[in-house]
Amino acid sequence: MRNEAFGPEERTPKAWLDWTTERQSLASDPARSAWVSANAGSGKTHVLTQRVIRLLLSGCRPSAILCLTYTKAAASEMSNRIFERLAEWATLDDAALEKRIETIEGTRPSLAKIEEARRLFAKALETPGGLKIQTIHAFSEALLHQFPLEANVAGHFSVLDDRAAAVLLSDARRALLTATAAEDEGELADAFATVLDLADDTGLEKLLEAIVANRAAIQAFLDNAAVKGGREKHLRAALGLASGETAASVMAGAWPLAGLNGAALQRYIELALSLGGVKPGEIAEGLKAAREAADAEERFAGLLGVFFNGGGKPKADSAFFNKAMLAQAPELAPLIEEARKHITTCADRLSIVRMYEATRAALILAERLNRDYEDLKKRRSQLDFEDLINRTAALLSRSDVGAWVHYKLDQGIDHILIDEAQDTSPAQWTIIQALAADFFAGETARANERTIFAVGDEKQSIYSFQGARPERFSRESIQTERRVRAGSKYFSPIRLQLSFRSTVDVLSAVDTVFANPGNAKGLSARSEAIVHASNRIGHPGAVDIWDIIAPEPVSSEEDWTAPFDATPERAPVNILARRIAAVLEDWIGKETVIEKGARRPMRPGDVIVLVRKRDAFVNALTRALKRRGNIPVAGADRLVLTNHIAIQDLLALGRFVLLPEDDLSLAALLKSPLVDLGEDDVFELAARRAEGESLWRRLQQLGAEESSRYHRVVRMLAGYGELARNLLPHDFYARVLGANGGRRAFLARLGSEVSDILDEFLTFALDHERSGLPGLQAFVSTLEIEAPTVKREQDKERDEVRVMTVHAAKGLEAPVVFLVDGGGEAFVRQQVSDLRFLEKPQADGSMLGVPVWRAPGSASNSLIAADNERLKRLAEEEYRRLLYVGMTRAADRLIVCGYRGQRQNLDTWHAMVQGTLAHDPKGRATPMVFSAGGEEWTGHAWREARVPVAVPVREDSESKPPATASSLPRALFTPLPPQRRLPRPLAPSGTSVAIDDPEQETIVGSALFAAQTAPKFSMLRGAILHRLLQVLPTIDGAERRDAAERYLSRAVPRWPDTERQALSRAVIEVLEHPDLQPLFGEQSRAEVSVMGTLKLGSQEFAVSGRLDRLAVAGDTVTIADYKTNRQVPASVAEIPTVYRRQLAIYRELLRPLYPGKQFRCVLIFTEGPAVWVLPDPMLDGSLEELATK
Known part of the structure; x- marks a missing residue:
């Protein structure tokens, strides 16, 4: 008897492997639909690849298979795996190929199947359309090109990249602001004025940015509102407001007070003034003023002062009564409570009404912005990435043409495979559901075998900011199973728990941490136990938990010579960075890792350092690794281009050649690698100038003589100015970095990782020439305003320590992983945008996102408070899933460490791990003193008892540690032989x-x-x-x-x-x-x-x-x-x-x-x-x- 949820009854390594092999074979069965929940490292890509191959072996046309992946890299990897396997089959002899097929299918193949398997490689390559292994965006683009008329898009449309979309949105925002001044745009002008009244220019800018970021969700609400009575009516209903409910009506309804009115009110005023003392007396005066006020707004403002304190919270009972008053009139206490609740309700309703009014104005701006953006795209025959998904979903759901599209697609798609299903957004699920709608019903269900397959892990759903909803993974599994079984087809829910990646030590630590119910909240929709098994029995592994680093007391003496933005050496981030660098210096080339069943010395590429967000620690660690034996490090995986010092130097060059009198830019340029003057040189130039004399003028004077050490600098800068006047921006900077040696200078000072940054800079310059305003001034301004983000691929083959966020590390693994906790909270209320979406359940069970804009500084309300709790819960659940993903990236060794600020947060990754493992009842965690680089620190070491197995040592060129700066190969300094002339x-x-x-x-x-x-x-x-x-x-x-x-x-x-x-x-x-x-x-x-x-x-x-x-x-x-x-x-x-x-x-x-x-x-x-x-x-x-x- 097998337990699907928790693995084989006998928990031996062989039983686990047999059980997993059986589950993998079932998952790849081409005759059944399957929904696979695969733990980290359990071989989901292997299962997906094997299913595609078995589909081809069963006679399925390559063009009938649609495999949807989450990223282009995943699609490329899967395609490569499949074609490598098929290419190998094409050259195997009959006996070897027969064995391969029997291993996959479990039965001995016929000679005909062997011959067909040999032809699969050519068949997959030559079939029109071929294997469709692609992202859902790529599939949607191809589908819209196939049905442009039905989708109401231009047949020759192109797809906007992120930068081009940002440029169009900027144009749309400019058009919006211009339109507010038009005489025939009264509603738009009123909305604009309302927003400016509620928020200043900064608030308006933030609102427009939020509208741009959420334009698809806003448009979905507006489309839904169009069929439900209009924007205002739909928004009122969503917020629970009556049709005639206004701010004036709410304030008017606050008086008379519920409970405390008439004789009771008079009785309270008299007692408070005679017996109450200061606080009750002030309240009594406030109630008298409210009773006498003629204006409802004035009265309501007074009542708020009566019942609420300065922080906006209801006053305590002690503010209304003292003992003497309660002794005289105890019956007034419940009346005061009733009146306080009444005013609290009125204040809440007033806040909601005002939020409605602000939101109404914001939606008018959003509707116009969306319309202008759509018009701009339509004129250019362009779609953005959101359009691809939304228009495809709409096309497949249309009642008038949807049937025709399905009919045409039915001729082409018989099998749908979904990778990383837990990260699929609701809009993407709509497309998948529509594609598979007729798979198991109607004529198409009986014509041929059709299946749907999904593989994922809701514990690894960490892309909520891209619309992913982990609960949809389980919900879609249930719905798919219902449809498949209703069509009398086979369906198997499958769980893969055996990890081929991590050692027992790492996986037991993961299981122990998440065995705590508090730590496991949000990992599984069904609240199932987290169970892992390792296939690496006997392999050495380790989990170390270093104690969190707290800040030291701040010294009252300030070092005035230190840069104003410098991080002190004793800051926690620097301390942790030094410790990690020292440990790696001791480990690399000396400690061993296991790769493909053999030991080899550790290399820099075996190490990943994971962080939750890119903060000061990333730069501190990069510096520490370079200082400590020059350990190769890949740098940040994502970087704002203009934040890099090399780009700041190049911008300073641009500003200088545009305006030589720009002293600050020239000073920065002089200290850059392009010129390479020292601090003292720049000080000498700047300090000894005459009053009103520019730095450039001073430099020209000192460099006039050829013997002057500044002569070279003046000639160089004058040459740059001449180049800038005669070349386009890209050509100018290409010349500076190329022929003039700028790239060489940057590499010498900043290291090899700067090369990628310079390439991205030149790419941006080239793109700007194609789509932006001409000239160097326009280029410099555009780059500073847009500040594009560079995504850098972290390639293990480059053999560098990789530092990245847990989000970026999804799908990666490494023998050694440092999981760094920055001590921050999972949810920071202040970081929530003023424009948010309240979730309202609909009749069909779906959730409608209701946009609301709470103007800066406005009072909160019950809707906002409830939504804050929802967002907090979701953020904390994803925070715990991030911890799971981070821990399971480690193959051999996991080190959990971190730092914190002055205030300690008890719900961090580090606290969850240490708080659970350090108190393990089995005693697997022991206190430990770690040391490296002449420093010691405390923590815990987690070790599982194991029976060691012999692991061979691989002695080959690959196992040698990389050369450092101190042991460079002799050949590096040997002159190259003369270049051989071609015959x-x-x-x-x-x-x-x-x-x-x-x-x-x-x-x-x-x-x-x-x-x-x-x-x-x-x-x-x-x-x-x-x-x-x-x-x-x-x-x-x-x-x-x-x-x-x-x-x-x-x-x-x-x-x-x-x-x-x-x-x-x-x-x-x-x-x-x-x-x-x-x-x-x-x-x-x-x-x-x-x-x-x-x-x-x-x-x-x-x-x-x-x-x-x-x-x-x-x-x-x-x-x-x-x-x-x-x-x-x-x-x-x-x-x-x-x-x-x-x-x-x-x-x-x-x-x-x-x-x-x-x-x-x-x-x-x-x-x-x-x-x-x-x-x-x-x-x-x-x-x-x-x-x-």
């Missing part, structure tokens, strides 16, 4: 020219020009004769003469008959010559092209030519060359030298191709015909003569 070209028919002439690039000349007849006629006659000698040997001998005459009558109709007959006779005589019959036999070929390298003396020559005839019979190779000269040599000795050399060269080229064979070189003069066989000594002598010329 000079040599034409065999032109070897009469001296070959040792250095000015002569090609040896030319032709023996045809020695003929006595006119060159043109002679060349044409020779070409026709060669053509006839090429074709006629393939024709029966009795028909050759007629064929020759027919050809000549068409080719040269104006020649005299005597000339045509003479040429025909000469050809036939050659073909019928008794000594030449073997030359025209079945083992011969005509017009054979040859090419190669020939060494003559000390030089090499590239030779290419064409043999008129080549015959290979037995151990003899015959080379024949036709000559059409009218004058025929009387003997071999009279044959022209150029002909002898030509055949000698051909013989030398062919000798390596026919080792051990004799060569027979024949010259055939067609006039006669005369046949001369050139002896080998003559040919050898011709080569010697050629070499000495």
